[in-house]
């Protein structure tokens with residue numbers, strides 16, 4: 001078990017990391033019941049304090065367009081039916097963390113979600129993975145629950161067996177002791193400071209083993225130092241594109257080349273091109289009203 005929380009400790013282990021490949025399958029949850037029925041993050045309400053309203057027809061259209069992008073990039077996309085009364089289940093990055101253990105067994109660690117409103121989602125995702133032959137690891141027990149929101153906060157770094165874990169809003173730091181133990185993988189942990197950037201995937205988008213997009217004001221000074229020690233090129237995203245309605249750091253780069261991101265993030269788009277990436281724009285505006293965009297709307301699994 002290895003938790004790293006500063007640049008110096010990361011530099012001491014970085015040459016010992018083992019190679020690792022990224023997951024290749026995509027899971028999405030149908031948007032049938034997607035809605036905004038409560039506010040559990042600052043994006044879900046408008047400035048007058050009312051819950052945002054979504055255009056369901058448009059949301060469904062946007063979801064299908066995103067699915068098509070993955071299919072066009074040659075990914076296998078698995079779709080789970082939605083469950084009524086679980087309006088956030090479409091954000092399927094959050095309920096489980098797929099991994100391969102040291103004996104090459106496919107496993108998932110289950111989330112213990114911050115909001116009671118979302119906790120049941122985990123059971124449906126668990127059942128899907130059981131059917132896929134995955135073994136299930138519960139990081140939490142009833143007696144000792146520890147908040148953990150999986151791939152909203154815990155992100156793989158391509159090429160290396162390394163996880164970066166955000167904590168502070170949806171995940172507790174101690175969840176990473178358990179995750180590191182289960183996965184036998186070092187985890188670089190970062191405290192999140194800004195409630196608008198409540199998941200690590202809202203303020204850090206890992207593009208390759210060396211390059212990432214980030215929004216510095218979501219992190220502590222030590223966290224930024226740690227990120228700089230991991231990535232030789234950290235691309236800063238300005239507030240206007242990092243925040244809603246663009247959520248540029250919630251982009252997803254599945255193959256170290258294409259970067260799927262919300263349309264209208266003009267500067268981020270340009271910077272990506274300058275750095276040799278291929279931006280693929282999608283419209284996820286209806287989902288951003290609930291506090292999530294591309295990265296949260298899918299789960300990569302092995």
Ligand code: ARG
Nearest residue numbers: 041091152199290291292296
């Ligand atoms: N409304 C959802 C929530 O607050 C949005 C989740 C977005 N997911 C993400 N990985 N950022 O839980």
